Amino acid sequence: MNPDDFDRILISDRQIEPSSSFTRDVMLRVEAEATYRRPIPFPWLRFAAIMLVGSVLAAWLFPADSVLQAGRSMMGAIARWIVAPPDVALRNALLSLLASVAGTVMLVWLSLRLTGATR
């Protein structure tokens, strides 16, 4: 065995011939891939950009003090309304509505997770 034998051994490996159905099998998979409609991805980048611009605009239009004050008074009003509502029936109806919306959101989320959807 001469010094080039290592090269010879590795360069002259067995040649495998593709099976007769190889091309057909590949094309079947490629066709399946081509016809599979991928879900339209949520435009996260655009969403983030809009949120950013919106936040900057909101901060410019509504100064922080007034927003905080409005928030505080709104939260206080809601809390007072929940504790001592002027109309108990209306409060219960609204709470039921909120609960059903939250339940629907959770069910949709769970369905997406179970079906393997990433977004």
Place this chain on the structure above:
Amino acid sequence: MTHQSDCRLRFFEQILQPDIPGCRPTSQGELVDRDQDSANQDSADVRRVLEGELQAFENIVRRWQSPLINLAFRYCRDRQRAEEMAQDAFLQIYRNLHKFRGDAAFSTWLFAVSLNLYRSFMRRKSLPVESIDTLTEIAGGQFPQLQIEQEERDDLVRRAVAGLPSQYRDAVIVFYFREMDLAETAAILGVSEGTVKAWLHRGRELLRKKLARASAASASVKEVRI
């Protein structure tokens, strides 16, 4: 030292030359030297597939099925698994065809995509690559007087390559698969030619040492038995 173990050691010394061969002109096989016509056909088919003509992909599959299966075979040493790996590679190529910009030859891009897939396939499936020690042990009973058939002996070395650490294994496999074309090996692996040379040297050195050590161990066991 017995005559048998001496022969065995000489065998390993002969087949494992530590020097790295230079870039040799390629001359044979369908795997190399794709002529300009073939490159043009590849470009035309890629364009047609991207324009929505799916059947053009079949031409690409027909042209490249043999090289991709053979490259996969060098990793897994199993024909059926090699076909599975090559099928996955073609699907991956189809999915990523729009990313081929034509900076490099289509063949280089195609092999690079396939190689990435084969690497992760080897990691994921943890294929049973036999260690060099095991191989030498298996061969120990057959080697002593170099009566083993040349084909079996060669196959033993090839299987040992598949057991090298991944970067050395990739360098050795691609380098010889592309018939010792150093520049293309570097392009496929996405590293410099110097890095490929270093990996080849290290890979072969590692192989040589391990085989020599395993051979010596096997020889001493035989001496005790005698």
